[in-house]
Amino acid sequence: MTKVIDKFKNMSKDAKDIFSIVQKNGSLTKSQILDLTKLKLTTLNRIINPIIKNKLIVETSIGESTGGRRPTLYDVNNIDYAIIGIDISRLYTQIIFTDLKLGIIYKERFNMDSSYTPEKTVCRITEICEKAVLMTDLKRRELITVGLGTVGPLDIQKGIMKSPVGFIADNWTSTPIKKMLEKRLSLEVYMDNGANSAVTLESLYGYGKDLKNIAYFNFGMGIRTGAISDGNIIRTINDVEDAFAHMVIDVDGEKCSCGNYGCVECYSSIKSITKNFKKRIINGETTTIQKPIEDINYIDISLAAENGDRLAVEIIIKAAEIFGTGLSNFINLLNPELVILSGPLIMVSQLFYKVSVNTAKQKCYLSKHSNIFFNRGGYFKEDAISLGAAAIAIENLLKSY
Ligand SMILES: [Zn+2]
Structure with a gap:
């Protein structure tokens, strides 16, 4: 057959x-x-x-x-087939099964702790897939293919995650992730970086449908950016997705993980917000968060800021103003019609989203002449990368060249 x-x-x-x-x-x-x-x-x-x-x-x-x-x-045919979309991020991994119209049949997510090496991650993904097929109507469907949205830089041709920074576990260097998944799942895997997966999804099925210029920012452990310009995805060498995060915003700024100084990521990522908040507590400032300092994470800080905690509000506003300034530069450069801000930080912090957008609107000269729409979370919210990976897989099947 x-x-x-x-x-x-x-x-x-x-x-x-x-x-x-x-x-x-x-x-x-x-x-x-x-x-x-x-x-x-x-x-x-x-x-x-x-x-x-x-x-x-x-x-x-x-x-x-x-x-x-x-x-x-x-x-x-939405009954007989299914596609798997996988989102491997630094904070979590999500697996999603969809029909041919990207309707979700099953999804599951797990957090990436220090034990999740590539081997263990692939093993857990396989277990979840096997369980999903046994437990749901997926057993009646033929699995077609797998899409993977993951952290760049990538060698898409060879299916390798080159040297992503920020994974908590070891061994995430030169990872032949495509081969590893294909071997365990016995299906072909198509891959791209997570931000490209999400922006492709939004442009084909979400709020970006019928738009030719879209920018997508995902705030997780770092800041991942995908952009579509004049209908085409902007591809960089090695498919890095954090170039925007390392835009220098303060020439006398703090040292960044990339070795440079004053990058957007030094102020506006989950990692830097948490680091800067803890530094201020150690220096004697107070907070309403009732937790030992080592246990405080970005969710605590974001929620405290929503509830008016003075220090948390200050840190979040500063982080968002710096991101918003970088965003205004990005908008001036690429002139998107739609800007989607998403990812774990945005979904928990209304304040960060609001200040980012207001700052970008104030500082961006183009906003005075064109209608730029901003959106929190996009149409697909936290499913954007995994569903986007499934969309990438379908688009690859439909490629005619
Ligand atoms: Zn940097």
Whole structure:
């Protein structure tokens, strides 16, 4: 029996295009597909019939009648197949199973502590996948492929995570993560960095649909950035995603982990917010947080700031003003229509989000001449990287070159 991944790969470019349109816009009548593709009916029939025969597109329920016979609707087969999307970040790993329209069938997340080396992480991912298939209706579905959104820099061709900084556990250097996952899951893996995965997802299925210029920032252990300019993802050598984080914002600033001084990340990441807060406590300042200093984390600081803790408010505002200043430079440079701020810090700190956006709006000269939309969390919130990885896998299957 032909594997479904091969059915995708063997489709013609025209068939892939039709599948993509139906997948992103369905259910559609034939006349709606004709409107979208500008094809003739005979050509559409010639292209779509083999896809229906292969059960990748199905004729579904009856469309709304405009008088006369009710038309048939066409949609992708959302019952028989599943895709796995994996988000390996420094703070957590999330696994998600989706149908062909990125509807979530199952998801699970675990925190990355000092024991999560690449080997243990892949082992835990495999266990979760096996459990999910046993416990849910996934056992009836054929698994097609896997998408991985992870921390750069990457060698995507070779499937290697090169030298990401900030993992708590050891051995995250030159990790052949693609091969490791393919061996354990017996499926092909497509990978990209997490920020690219998320911005691709938002542009194809989320708030960025129909927009050509989108910027996505994820605040976790570091600051990860993905951007789409004029409809194309901006790719850098080695697919690093933290270049923005190392934009110098203060020429006399603090020393950064990259060896330079005064980078955005020295002030505005979870790591630096926590470090700067603790430094001020050690220097004798007080806080309402009732915890031993070594146990205080970014969630405590963010929540204390939401509740008016003086020191926490000051640290968060300073961090957000510095990020917002960097963001205004970024906006002036790339002129995005939509700026999404997301990730663990943004989701817990309304204050950080508000001050960042206000600062960027004040300092950015372009905002006076164009409508820039800002959004907290994007459409997909904390699922953006894992779902985005599944989206990247689908887009790779539909690549016609
Ligand atoms: Zn730096």
